[in-house]
Amino acid sequence: MSTETILYIILASVISIALAIFMYGYKSKQSQRLSWIFGILRFITIFSILLLIINPKFESETYTTDKPKLPVLIDNSASVEVLGQNNNVLDLITELKENKKLNEKFDISYFSFGSKFRKSDTLSFAEKNTNISEALSSVNEIFKNRSAPTILITDGNQTLGNDYEFSSSTFKNPIYPIVLGDSVQYTDLKIGQLNTNRYAFLKNQFPVEVILTYSGTSDVNSEFVITQGTSTVYRSKVSFSEKENSSTLNFNLPANSVGLQKYTAQILPLENEKNRTNNIKHFAVEVIDQATNILIVSKLTHPDLGALKKSITSNEQRTVTFKKPVEAINLLNDYQLVILYQPDRSFAAVFSELEKLNKNAWTIAGLETDWTFLNSAQENFKKNSTRQKEDVQGKLNSNYGSFAVEDLGFDDFPPLHTQFGELSINVPHEVMLDQTIRGITSESPLLATMEINGRRNAIWDGEGFWRWRAGSFLKTDSFQDFDGFIGSLVQYLASNKRRSRLEVSSETFYYNNNPIKISAQYFDKNYVFDNRASLNITVVNSETEKQTVFPMLLRNNFYEVDLNSLPAGEYSFTISVANEEVSKSGNFTILDFNVEQQFLNADIAKLRRVAENTGGKEYLITDTNLLIDQLLADKNFQNIQKAERKTVPLIDWKYLLVLIVLTLAGEWFIRKYNGLI
Structure with a gap:
């Protein structure tokens, strides 16, 4: 508070005293006791009003303690359950929540990730993809200016997004991976990648590229086969060793029939192979008559x-x-x-x-x-x-x-x-x-x-x-x-097709680990898009004849439905408009491919490199007590006390207004009580 303001306050108090004495001390007709009471109340009223006019400013300082953040990233993909680690993860989350010392030292927040990153500790272990890179990038952005060591609970097997090892290179806080699964290398053959066009033209051939991988120490022989129904359309012998542990096959398949052509690719499993799910991949090509x-x-x-x-x-x-x-x-x-x-x-x-x-x-x-x-x-x-x-x-x-x-x-x-x-x-x-x-x-x-x-x-x-x-x-x-x-x-x-009141956009086939969406547009009789309509899609499984009805949701200028809840199979569908005799039908196929079942063990080597690059350390799920002890003992993660200084004008102090009201009301009540009003 400045010297000038203090002088104004002193002057205000002198004026208030002088006015109170003049009004109730000089030739006052009331008793001495009432004169004192009225004088004090009037002094408080006048002085408070003058203070509001002067409006002095006061500085206040508050202190807050900011605990270091501890984000916990939890892999919610299906591979965690495939590796038998889902119960271990749930037990670990419970242990972190119940550890009083850890919660006293850190502000812990829980995030789950699979196909998408979200703030949640509710786990289903059912997501069909794993995007570790997005999870790390998002947390790095959220806590970019904070002390936030990060616990990453995952098997390290990523199926979506950029390579998380490179994403972690920009991480400003240490990452502590908790490895789900073991690092034991089992003998395993698998189809690592299968690439082909989605469409082919009739009477042409379409290319197929297959990458086969092998984990093991001995020399092995197998055979790669592609079948369509009961017919074998391609066959090739393959050999692997500890050093030559991959093979790339490039070949062409004929497109002899119009429509959806479904194929099964398989590398014949070894006798002692533990995981045979990753030996098979289903794929499809839609053959069209012309481009x-x-x-x-x-x-x-x-x-x-x-x-x-x-x-x-x-x-x-x-x-x-x-x-x-x-x-x-x-x-x-x-x-x-x-x-x-x-x-x-x-x-x-x-x-x-x-x-x-x-x-x-x-x-x-x-x-x-x-x-x-x-x-x-x-x-x-x-x-x-x-x-x-x-x-x-x-x-x-x-x-x-x-x-x-x-x-x-x-x-x-x-x-x-x-x-x-x-x-x-x-x-x-x-x-x-x-x-x-x-x-x-x-x-x-x-x-x-x-x-x-x-x-x-x-x-x-x-x-x-x-x-x-x-x-x-x-x-x-x-x-x-x-x-x-x-x-x-x-x-x-490119189309000259006559416009319909109900336009539907869908694919002939979908892979069940990718979004399965069908969209539609409905127009009124003047061919103006109607955003007030109610559209439903009825989906029928061709094998079980199970019928399911889904509402279609409005998105901008079209309606859309997400059918990812449907299992693999062949389906027919009908989109209808409520209270209108307008509908459209079609067919689609969902191909079964669970990329999360392709892994036998954790990628501990990559998780170790991520930890080393960020100044952290990897731990097995059985050694989480060591991680908790390290976090509690690490002096780099300390509470930060922050001081916040605020300048508050007196006019914002509501109690002074209440005081003025009370003094005026008190004076009125006393006058009324004594018959002076």
Whole structure:
């Protein structure tokens, strides 16, 4: 408190005393006792009011004790139960919770991980994947500025995500792995990896790559076999030794029948082999009669073209061909969709031929686009361009209804480059992405689709979307989301199928360790997406004939259902709309593959390296008392006392207001009691 404020307070007290004496001491008509009482009450009232006017500020200091954090990461995947460690984990969690000394020293928080990382100590040991890398990265982010030694309870076998050994290199706190399972090496043959295309074309061959691994010390011989039903379609002898413990097979299989073709790959087990589950893998290939052929016409060389090809061909059903305008004129009828990248006057014959053939087209404009030509070459859209550069971003239109679109966070992606000017569309259309400039939505669309007389077209006004694909990868560690977005747009534009009020999107087959999702869109009679409808999906197991009904949940501009609870098998489904005679049916197959059953023991070597790299130490599940003793004895993990100094103005002190009310009320009551009012 400053000297000036103290002087004001002294002056206020003098004024309050003077006024109280003047009012009740000078020629007072009350008795001496009442004069004293009224004088004191009036002094308190006046002095309190003057203090509020002066509003002095007081400094207060509070002390808090901050205990070091102790995050406990628990592997909740099925491999823990396969290794017989689930009861040991539950006993360990109970021991950590009941240890008073450990809880007094540390602020303990529990997290579980499998396919996803979450704050929880409720364990089921049923998750179908293990992502240790995500768990470590998340905890490192949560406690990045805190002292937080981390207990990692896992078998070390990861099936999803980046290599957690490299993720731990940025960890700022020591990691103490508790190893579930033993490190004994059993004799074991297994199919380490099987790679094949999801789709193949009729009368062609599709490639298969198989990586076989062996754990053991003696020389062994076996045989690798692929069967389809009761027929053997491939067979190969394989040999292994302690040094040559892996083998890669590359071969082709014929695609002779249209539809879903299911196969079983097996490496014949050894006589003394303990785990035979990892000797077998089921896989499937959908054989289709013809591919969707996409033609990209461009005379430029641009990174966007590479990103387009990568995204489109991520689905093996589609092929991409690049041609210059003069080369493309006589080939247009061979393709289901033509993409025109930044057209100029050299595209004149291409536009004329597209009009004659009534061919679907997707126009992508940018800084090199000749809008004077483009405005005259077609009548769907116009732009009065000044040829000045403008940076724009996109924002998903949640009312877009031509097909299901998921928001990838478009407004967070890097800006695209376009020519300054307003884009107007002159035909019935739907805007998928609104154009935004510095966060403000403009009048121009960034991406719009239109359907006129059975012909589908789209306009994308912006170049540089290869950065969007890279940005999507940085956000999700995968190109899948962006490629799926481009794939959905291409699928819509490449099709001439008449629009239905109920559109369903599903796969022919799924692996049960991956998401099993079916989505649908329902439109009213005016073909406007109806977000108030109630959609249900009825799923029937073809073998057991068990029928299950699931509600479909609304997500942005489509409905979706997650069917991961279903066991492997063949299913038929019907999606229906409540109170409407609208429905659609289909079939899908769930292939059985439990990647968590592929492991015989813990990866103790990798967990040891993780511990050493972060300054920690690994422990077996039977030695957890040693870890607890070390954490209690380690002086690097101490309580931190924090002092917090606050400056509080007197006007925030509510008790002073209460005091003023009480003194005024007291004076009134005494006057009333003595008949002075």
